[in-house]
Amino acid sequence: SQQGEEDPQALSIQEGENATMNCSYKTSINNLQWYRQNSGRGLVHLILIRSNEREKHSGRLRVTLDTSKKSSSLLITASRAADTASYFCALNNAGNMLTFGGGTRLMVKP
Amino acid sequence: SQTIHQWPATLVQPVGSPLSLECTVEGTSNPNLYWYRQAAGRGLQLLFYSVGIGQISSEVPQNLSASRPQDRQFILSSKKLLLSDSGFYLCAWSDGTAYEKLFFGSGTQLSVL
Numbered sequence: 280s281q282q283g284e285e286d287p288q289a290l291s292i293q294e295g296e297n298a299t300m301n302c303s304y305k306t307s308i309n310n311l312q313w314y315r316q317n318s319g320r321g322l323v324h325l326i327l328i329r330s331n332e333r334e335k336h337s338g339r340l341r342v343t344l345d346t347s348k349k350s351s352s353l354l355i356t357a358s359r360a361a362d363t364a365s366y367f368c369a370l371n372n373a374g375n376m377l378t379f380g381g382g383t384r385l386m387v388k389p
Numbered sequence: 390s391q392t393i394h395q396w397p398a399t400l401v402q403p404v405g406s407p408l409s410l411e412c413t414v415e416g417t418s419n420p421n422l423y424w425y426r427q428a429a430g431r432g433l434q435l436l437f438y439s440v441g442i443g444q445i446s447s448e449v450p451q452n453l454s455a456s457r458p459q460d461r462q463f464i465l466s467s468k469k470l471l472l473s474d475s476g477f478y479l480c481a482w483s484d485g486t487a488y489e490k491l492f493f494g495s496g497t498q499l500s501v502l
Contacts, residue, residue: 282432310489312490314491319477319496319498320495320496321395321479321481321493321494321495321496322433322479322481322491322493323493324490324491324492327489327490367432367433369491376423376435376438376448377435377491378435379425379432379433380432381431381432382431382432384430
């Protein structure tokens with residue numbers, strides 16, 4: 280099963296700025312999900328976008344999906360220090376499993 | 390509401406010792422259950438998943454095994470730990486009716502010395 284590849288691996292921004300993370304993949308998917316992980320903790324689901332959807336919003340989060348380019352992006356607007364975490368994309372393309380990418384480590388400086 | 394419990398939070402074990410990590414889910418029935426391992430600063434590797442009692446699928450050959458003795462209990466075991474078994478172990482569950490989101494436990498940091 281395929282993995283998504285996040286880009287960049289690490290991102291450092293100032294509070295109030297927007298943060299954009301990207302995820303690319305190689306084969307077709309049923310849905311793509313984004314998760315957040317605070318250091319030393321479990322992952323928390325943020326948002327799910329299906330293969331027939333192009334954009335979804337949740338609070339300060341905006342996710343886009345371009346199936347022709349096999350890529351997705353996660354935008355966090357007006358970032359806060361509390362947004363500091365690792366962000367993972369996860370692919371669902373078959374069966375009951377999700378495969379996770381290596382993640383983007385986001386640091387938001389106050 | 391559904392909750393997932395995973396313990397212990399941290400574990401330090403000598404090489405060659407056995408391992409047993411337990412995960413339980415409350416507030417749902419017939420969940421899909423998963424064990425993932427995460428190396429420091431890396432992504433998640435799926436180790437095992439289960440769609441029902443006694444049904445275990447392994448994703449990678451390794452020194453570990455999993456069991457599901459009850460509907461909402463998932464156990465990760467090893468008879469003899471290796472140094473390479475060190476890592477952050479995460480249990481998760483999902484609704485068995487759809488390939489939707491996962492809910493994760495708080496993880497176990499295992500150090501094999």
